[in-house]
Amino acid sequence: MLIALCLIAICCCDYVPPETEGRLVRIDEDGIYHLVQQPAEFDTLKAMKALPDGNLLLLSDQFYLYHTATNTVSKINTSDSRIQEGGSKFCLSPEGDAIFYCTPDKIWRKDLLSLAEECLVDSAGATYYSPFLSKDARYLAFLRRTGSNYAKWEGYPLYLDLQTNEVVSLATGDEILDNSVTDCWIDHFHSKYMFSTELGYSDYFLNSMDMDGNNRAVTTEIIRKGALTADGRYLLPRPDAQGSSTGAFYFRNNLSMLWTNMDRVNSFNISRAKSLIYYYKHEEKKLFKYNLATKEKQVLFNKSSVQNRKIQSVTHISPRWDDDGLFAMLNLIVPTQKDREE
Amino acid sequence: MLKNCFLCLTVIIALTFTACDKDHEEPQTSISIYMEIDSAGDVNIYDIPVMDRYLFGYPAWISDDYLLYSKAKLYRGSLDSYDYQQLLPDNIDCFGYGICHSVARQKIWFCNSDGIWSCNFAGGDITFVSPTPIKEMQLSSHGNFLIGYRIDRSQSLCLVDLATGIMEEQSTSHSVHKAFYNEDLQLISYLTYVRETENSFQVRVRSKDGSSELIAIDFGNISIRNFQVSASGRYVAGMASENGSISYPLYIHDLQTGETNDLGLVRSFQMLAQGDQMIFLPADGRYFKVSKYDFDTGGITDLHSGYLHDYRYYYLYKLIVREDGEKIRIYGWGKLEIEDRRIL
Numbered sequence: 019m020l021i022a023l024c025l026i027a028i029c030c031c032d033y034v035p036p037e038t039e040g041r042l043v044r045i046d047e048d049g050i051y052h053l054v055q056q057p058a059e060f061d062t063l064k065a066m067k068a069l070p071d072g073n074l075l076l077l078s079d080q081f082y083l084y085h086t087a088t089n090t091v092s093k094i095n096t097s098d099s100r101i102q103e104g105g106s107k108f109c110l111s112p113e114g115d116a117i118f119y120c121t122p123d124k125i126w127r128k129d130l131l132s133l134a135e136e137c138l139v140d141s142a143g144a145t146y147y148s149p150f151l152s153k154d155a156r157y158l159a160f161l162r163r164t165g166s167n168y169a170k171w172e173g174y175p176l177y178l179d180l181q182t183n184e185v186v187s188l189a190t191g192d193e194i195l196d197n198s199v200t201d202c203w204i205d206h207f208h209s210k211y212m213f214s215t216e217l218g219y220s221d222y223f224l225n226s227m228d229m230d231g232n233n234r235a236v237t238t239e240i241i242r243k244g245a246l247t248a249d250g251r252y253l254l255p256r257p258d259a260q261g262s263s264t265g266a267f268y269f270r271n272n273l274s275m276l277w278t279n280m281d282r283v284n285s286f287n288i289s290r291a292k293s294l295i296y297y298y299k300h301e302e303k304k305l306f307k308y309n310l311a312t313k314e315k316q317v318l319f320n321k322s323s324v325q326n327r328k329i330q331s332v333t334h335i336s337p338r339w340d341d342d343g344l345f346a347m348l349n350l351i352v353p354t355q356k357d358r359e360e
Numbered sequence: 361m362l363k364n365c366f367l368c369l370t371v372i373i374a375l376t377f378t379a380c381d382k383d384h385e386e387p388q389t390s391i392s393i394y395m396e397i398d399s400a401g402d403v404n405i406y407d408i409p410v411m412d413r414y415l416f417g418y419p420a421w422i423s424d425d426y427l428l429y430s431k432a433k434l435y436r437g438s439l440d441s442y443d444y445q446q447l448l449p450d451n452i453d454c455f456g457y458g459i460c461h462s463v464a465r466q467k468i469w470f471c472n473s474d475g476i477w478s479c480n481f482a483g484g485d486i487t488f489v490s491p492t493p494i495k496e497m498q499l500s501s502h503g504n505f506l507i508g509y510r511i512d513r514s515q516s517l518c519l520v521d522l523a524t525g526i527m528e529e530q531s532t533s534h535s536v537h538k539a540f541y542n543e544d545l546q547l548i549s550y551l552t553y554v555r556e557t558e559n560s561f562q563v564r565v566r567s568k569d570g571s572s573e574l575i576a577i578d579f580g581n582i583s584i585r586n587f588q589v590s591a592s593g594r595y596v597a598g599m600a601s602e603n604g605s606i607s608y609p610l611y612i613h614d615l616q617t618g619e620t621n622d623l624g625l626v627r628s629f630q631m632l633a634q635g636d637q638m639i640f641l642p643a644d645g646r647y648f649k650v651s652k653y654d655f656d657t658g659g660i661t662d663l664h665s666g667y668l669h670d671y672r673y674y675y676l677y678k679l680i681v682r683e684d685g686e687k688i689r690i691y692g693w694g695k696l697e698i699e700d701r702r703i704l
Contacts, residue, residue, distance in 0.1 A: 032384035210450070223432055226450050235472075237452035240444065270446065275483075277435070279442030 020121060025103070037352040038330050044086070045319050046343040053324060053348070060092045063334065063347065065107055069130070070114040070339045071152065077107060081117065081128075096121075096128065097135055105148020105161060105201055106172030114339060118149040118158060124147060125160060125178070138178055139185060147171055156180060157229070159202040159211060162187075173339035175202045175213045176230070188213075200239045201243040207250040215244045240268050240277055247293040252310045254295070257287050257335075268311060287335040287344075296344055298332040305346070318344070327351055379566065383588050391671055393694040397650060397664050399686045405668070415446040420461060421682045421689070422481075427677075430459045434468060447483030460499045460506070463633070463683055469506060471497060476506065476520060490525045494518045500541040501593025507548065519568075532569040537561075537584070541568070542593040547615050549576065549596045552588040563587070563598055563613060576613040577620055586629065590636040595655045597638065603628050605675045607643030612655070623653070627676050632685035639663070639681050647672040650688065652665060668694050 040063070042056035062078040069075055076085040080101070081094035083219070098121035101108065108119040108275050117128045118138075125139040138158065139146065145163040148171070158178040165172040174189040174196040188211065189196045210226045217223070224244045227234040237244070243256035253270040267283040270276065286297035293311040296318070297302070302353035305319035323329060327350035334347040371372040396404040419437065420428040427437040432455035434447040447468075448454070457471035466481045469489065476497070494508030506520040514535035520527045532552060539550035546568040554560050561584040566573035577598060587598040594616050600608040607625040614620075627648045629640035636655040641648040649666040653659070666673040671694030680690045 223455070233451050235451050236455045237450045238446065239432045240435075266442070268444075275446040275449075277444040277446060 023123075036330065036354075038349045039327075040353050041324075041348045041349045041350055042345065043319075043324075044343065044345050047307075047318075047341075049318050051321075054089060057089065057091045059084075060347070064103075066334050066336050066345065067110050068336045068338045068345060069110075072338070074336065074345060075110065075117065077101070077129070081108075081119075083130075090230050094128065094130075095194055096126065098122070098124065098126075102145070102147040104163065105150075106150055109151050111151055112153050112155050118151055120149055120160065125158070131224055138180075141319065145173075146176075147173075148202060150203040152206040153210075154206045154276045156206070157204050159204050161199055161202055162189075164197045171200065172197055172216070173199055175199050175211065176308050177202075177204070177211065186229075186231075188227065190231075190234075203254060203256075205246060205247065205250070207246070212237070212244055216242075238270070238277075240270075245288055247288060247295070247310060248290050249292050249311075251293050254288065257285075263267070271310075284331065286335050287337055289337045291339055291341045294337075294341065296337055298335065300331065303329060305335070324348065324350065327353065385465070389696045390674075391694050391696075392691070393668050393671065393673060394691045395664075395668065395689070397688045397690070401663055403664060418458075419468075419680060421687075422463060423683065424687075428461060428468070428481075430454060430470070432456075434459065434470065436481070436483075445483075447615075448486075452477070452486065455703045457493055457495050457511070458497055460497050462499055462503050466630045469497060469499070471508075472493070484685070490520050490527050491523070492518065492527055494520070494527075496536075496538045498538070498540050498589070500543050501589075502543045503682060504543060505541050507539045507541040509539065517550060517566075517570075518550075518641065532564075538587050540589040540593065540596060541587075542615055544593070545615055549589070549615060551584055551598060560599075563596060565613070565615060565618075574618075576615075576618075577611045579611070582608070588629070588631045588638075590631050590638070590655055591634050592636050595636055597623075597629060597631070599626060599629065601628065603676045603678060607648070610640065614655075627652075628679050630679055630681045630688075632681060634685055637685065639679070639685075641666075641676060641679070647674050648676070649673075650690065663688070670696055 037047055042054040042060060044052045058310055059076060059078050059082050064075060065077045067075045072086055076082040076084055082091045084091050084093060100121050102120040110117055110119055119126055123142050123144050124137055127138055146160050147163060148161045150159045156305045158180060161173045161175055163171060163173040173278045176185060176187045178185050192194050198215040198217050200216055201212050203212050205212055209229055211229055212226050215223050215225055222242045223239050224237045224241055225234060226237045241255045245254050245256040251272055253272055268277045282299055282301055283297045284300045286295055288295050294311055297306055303322040304317050307316045307318050329348055330351050331349045332346050336345045338344055391509060394406040418430055422428055425438045429435040429437055429543050432453050436445040440655050443599040454470035454472055459468055461468045467478055469478045471493040473493060475485060475491040475493055478489055479486045481632060493511060495511050497504060497508040504522055508518055510516045511519060515532050516529055517532055517536060517539055518527050518529045519541060534552045534554045537551040539548055541548050547565055549563060549565045551563055559581050561579040562575050563577040564573055565576045582600045584598050584600055586602045589596050595612055595614055597610060599610045599613045607627050610623040610626045611630060612621045612623060625643040627641040627643055629638050631638045638653050640651055640653055642651055647666050648663040651660045652663055673692050674695045675693040680689050
């Protein structure tokens with residue numbers, strides 16, 4: 019009786035959260051956009067990356083290839099379907115011909131052309147995650163989960179030297195430090211192992227060390243997780259799998275060491291070329307291509323609505339391999355009955 | 361039963377409508393206040409609190425376009441810009457030890473696990489000073505020494521001669537939290553936590569060679585978070601709260617005369633870098649005002665009433681004073697005076 023009364027009362031309240039619908043969009047470099055009614059595999063999309071052949075690599079429940087010409091997907095079979103969710107989830111080789119991912123106690127390389135699969139690290143009982151291949155394809159950085167908190171992915175850093183097949187652990191022996199690393203990557207320009215730590219509330223740092231674990235130092239506390247532009251000139255926040263960012267957006271000129279506060283950035287991703295990034299600013303409903311070095315900014319997309327539906331957000335910004343445009347997910351507000359009547 | 365159900369229905373519907381009534385705007389009972397007070401008492405109010413959104417670490421306000429930040433790294437910031445100039449390279453940090461600086465010498469001293477270092481205000485001229493890192497490092501009254509305690513042995517006082525880099529260490533019977541060295545009087549004053557039958561925070565004063573020591577202030581078992589020295593090094597003051605809504609007694613000790621005074625309940629205080637003066641926020645009931653205290657004369661000058669239109673300061677978030685003492689910036693919360701009266 020009471021539940022029924024509550025329901026009646028709640029129905030009197032006219033606030034209904036807007037229903038949204040994700041649509042794949044391809045935006046060419048001249049700003050012309052193509053909205054696609056994408057296959058169902060996009061409904062549970064966790065990450066997507068553009069491939070050299072123009073297609074897209076998707077991670078939803080599994081890996082899929084999205085064929086842009088036919089608007090179809092094909093599943094990429096993996097020997098273990100339990101792909102680890104923590105950190106970066108997976109990474110693509112610099113040539114775009116292979117993916118590196120982790121399953122419980124193993125790290126894999128999957129060739130996207132031959133579809134051959136190679137187990138790179140196999141260690142029973144260990145949980146590895148967040149693989150990152152250096153841009154010179156020499157080292158595969160990854161993390162081993164140590165924390166007992168299942169809600170958080172934290173651990174200590176390691177890497178695999180792909181030339182010698184040697185796995186190097188960068189654990190310190192300090193229980194707190196070895197249970198605080200949340201992200202890892204390699205700055206191949208300076209042969210530095212970069213890693214993020216969260217030591218407590220508001221105590222988060224981007225750190226660096228030599229490849230042998232020596233000279234550990236905090237790089238900055240201005241950003242939590244870092245990434246470089248393709249030319250290595252700028253240090254940026256790491257775009258998460260969806261490419262979203264929150265709070266103030268800062269980037270650093272690595273030469274002058276000046277941290278610059280940029281425009282409000284709601285989501286972004288880093289191009290494979292120069293100092294280019296792509297970002298979406300919801301306040302202006304615009305998607306920009308921006309060169310951090312020249313400050314040259316180009317509006318690629320400036321619609322507040324498409325097909326009579328308002329844009330709520332733009333996520334999964336995925337620059338195309340040759341930088342001739344991008345793919346992204348447009349989250350559109352589905353009109354209510356009231357909207358339609360108006 | 362029917363009566364009860366009807367009552368429930370009425371209450372639920374009333375509550376739901378109240379929650380859903382979006383058109384009715386309640387007057388704001390509290391607002392964030394960010395203001396700058398200059399030495400003449402003139403006040404500037406800032407609508408967008410830059411310091412609230414982008415303040416991190418422990419900034420020293422050197423000049424209007426020059427803030428010095430430290431937490432894990434050193435940065436130079438500005439009140440007019442959101443940008444930061446990073447001063448230290450990626451392979452050197454100062455995480456966990458704290459820094460000190462001297463405007464006269466244009467120098468910053470910082471520590472990391474490798475030891476004590478210095479650099480200039482532009483981050484250049486990075487110089488290794490001493491191999492033993494010390495914590496809560498403070499510059500002595502004439503800037504010739506650094507004093508602190510060892511991170512691996514907190515029952516210690518370490519005095520580093522900046523001319524030679526030589527460190528003299530002496531032990532204490534209880535752990536040190538922060539220390540100052542007065543070169544003229546050759547006295548070390550330090551905040552220590554005494555664990556005995558009755559635990560207490562104390563300020564103790566000892567001679568440079570450690571041969572004599574006395575208890576200057578006994579705070580009892582209240583955790584002391586704010587312990588500072590005056591510009592000349594003659595006066596030390598301490599209280600329980602750095603910032604916040606609760607007021608605590610502020611004790612002052614004169615190292616020259618050996619006298620200790622209680623200045624009453626205050627919210628926070630900040631020593632000025634020049635002249636033996638401090639800015640403090642004396643408690644006035646639930647609220648506070650802004651005053652200046654002169655240690656030599658004991659005179660108090662009121663700088664601001666704490667009123668801002670219909671609002672009165674009731675919670676302090678941050679207080680920073682410009683190096684020349686001419687400007688104070690305060691960020692906190694103001695409560696609607698009328699609203700408060702209605703409640704009372």
